Amino acid sequence: MQKLSRDVAHEGAQESWERAKTSNFTLTQTFQVPAGAYSVEMAVVDAVGVKASVMRMPASFAAAGG
Numbered sequence: 123m124q125k126l127s128r129d130v131a132h133e134g135a136q137e138s139w140e141r142a143k144t145s146n147f148t149l150t151q152t153f154q155v156p157a158g159a160y161s162v163e164m165a166v167v168d169a170v171g172v173k174a175s176v177m178r179m180p181a182s183f184a185a186a187g188g
Contacts, residue, residue, distance in 0.1 A: 126151050157185040 128149065134142060163178045 124153065124155070126153055155183060157183055 128151065130147075130149065159180065159182045161178055162181045163176065165174060165176045167174045
């Protein structure tokens with residue numbers, strides 16, 4: 123098991139808050155694992171709104187060059 127985490131603060135004017143709540147955000151994290159089948163679990167925490175969401179999905183990675 124490998125844990126990758128990153129805190130991402132989002133700050134801005136209060137007028138833009140509603141737009142930010144409905145926006146999509148993309149984060150990229152590079153990591154290395156041996157080829158095989160895995161489960162990827164992602165969690166997002168909204169500290170201001172006191173909410174959290176978790177998603178688990180299957181992932182499979184092929185050997186490099188193949």
